[in-house]
Amino acid sequence: MSAIQISAVRKQFGKQEILKSIDLEIRDKEFTVLLGPSGCGKSTLLRIIAGLEYESSGSIRIGEREITSLAPRDRRIAMVFQNYAVFPHMTVAENIAFGLRVRKDSEAHIQRKVKETAALMHIEDRLDHYSGQLSGGQRQRVAVARALAMEPEVLLMDEPLSNLDALLRLEMRAELKTILAASDTTTIYVTHDQVEAMSLADRIAVMKGGQIEQYAPPSEIYHYPATEFVGSFIGNPPMNFIPPDARWNHPTRPEQSSQQVHKCGIRPEDFEVRFEPTENFAPVRVLVSELLGSHKQLTARFGDEMIRVNVPSDLDVGNGSDIHIRPLAEKVRFYDHSGHLMSA
Numbered sequence: 001m002s003a004i005q006i007s008a009v010r011k012q013f014g015k016q017e018i019l020k021s022i023d024l025e026i027r028d029k030e031f032t033v034l035l036g037p038s039g040c041g042k043s044t045l046l047r048i049i050a051g052l053e054y055e056s057s058g059s060i061r062i063g064e065r066e067i068t069s070l071a072p073r074d075r076r077i078a079m080v081f082q083n084y085a086v087f088p089h090m091t092v093a094e095n096i097a098f099g100l101r102v103r104k105d106s107e108a109h110i111q112r113k114v115k116e117t118a119a120l121m122h123i124e125d126r127l128d129h130y131s132g133q134l135s136g137g138q139r140q141r142v143a144v145a146r147a148l149a150m151e152p153e154v155l156l157m158d159e160p161l162s163n164l165d166a167l168l169r170l171e172m173r174a175e176l177k178t179i180l181a182a183s184d185t186t187t188i189y190v191t192h193d194q195v196e197a198m199s200l201a202d203r204i205a206v207m208k209g210g211q212i213e214q215y216a217p218p219s220e221i222y223h224y225p226a227t228e229f230v231g232s233f234i235g236n237p238p239m240n241f242i243p244p245d246a247r248w249n250h251p252t253r254p255e256q257s258s259q260q261v262h263k264c265g266i267r268p269e270d271f272e273v274r275f276e277p278t279e280n281f282a283p284v285r286v287l288v289s290e291l292l293g294s295h296k297q298l299t300a301r302f303g304d305e306m307i308r309v310n311v312p313s314d315l316d317v318g319n320g321s322d323i324h325i326r327p328l329a330e331k332v333r334f335y336d337h338s339g340h341l342m343s344a
């Protein structure tokens with residue numbers, strides 16, 4: 001069992017509070033992505049789990065083991081960084097074997113693991129090469145192979161694909177997903193790329209300002225953002241947050257006496273469009289209509305607000321068009337004054 005339990009972890013650098021009491025329970029063998037804007041504390045949290053940085057307070061358990069005070073090498077964790085950290089004076093085979101040799105595994109075991117993980121990462125024909133002879137993508141494969149060879153209980157990855165070009169990134173992302181799904185490793189992966197997060201994660205922890213805003217599977221994060229921040233951070237373009245509109249007559253609006261709906265959250269793809277005035281539809285003026293291949297993205301004026309609406313690419317809507325829109329009733333989410341999702 002290598003579930004990870006992070007309890008009330010705080011971190012201060014000087015007077016600055018970088019992590020504000022993080023609680024997170026990561027299930028055994030799951031792939032968790034820490035996602036958030038630059039500076040929100042993702043890498044700091046990962047480094048604390050690895051033991052490369054110490055928490056100011058709080059505790060961390062892996063399975064039944066309390067690891068808070070353990071040295072990094074005693075935590076049964078492997079880590080892959082953004083900048084590969086592949087040793088240039090060693091061959092690929094020596095790089096992959098490195099941690100196993102330090103651990104004093106038997107030579108037969110080392111040879112078997114080197115072969116196995118090199119094949120898994122498709123670098124078996126590079127075992128005698130030095131890292132200077134490798135491309136960025138191959139170096140990152142070596143780094144991942146070296147981590148997997150250790151058969152860690154927990155694999156931590158900090159933006160491992162960010163130095164790769166877009167195509168290679170896509171390819172490696174798909175491979176990582178397949179390889180890690182087949183392994184029994186519990187993985188925590190840091191990125192600020194929401195597409196990477198959506199594609200890889202079993203669960204995403206969306207962070208902001210040293211706190212976790214939501215921890216949930218990707219589809220829940222996308223369709224039920226717990227806060228306005230999450231809805232604005234995930235989705236391109238982000239969710240629209242607009243005041244409730246009486247014309248739309250929302251049947252799913254929460255019946256709450258104490259709390260008022262402050263904003264409606266509606267994804268750009270969740271609107272119906274009419275050209276003629278229609279009951280329950282609201283008029284908007286399209287300012288910009290952009291053809292993006294699979295669809296058109298409209299930026300429109302809705303009262304005092306700007307909203308984004310996605311429509312089929314063959315719909316005849318140009319700059320300056322007046323159209324009428326209504327959100328799909330079941331797709332509207334309601335937010336209170338503090339920006340939190342209200343239950344239906």
Ligand SMILES: Nc1ncnc2c1ncn2[C@@H]1O[C@H](COP(=O)(O)OP(=O)(O)OP(=O)(O)O)[C@@H](O)[C@H]1O
Pocket residue numbers: 013018036037038039040041042043044045192
């Ligand atoms: N050793 C340190 N001393 C002082 N401040 C630090 C230290 N390490 C990180 N910080 C600060 O802590 C905050 C969080 O940094 P962290 O690297 O965890 O963010 P991040 O979410 O991973 O960002 P990025 O996506 O840019 O890597 C930043 O404001 C950073 O400047």
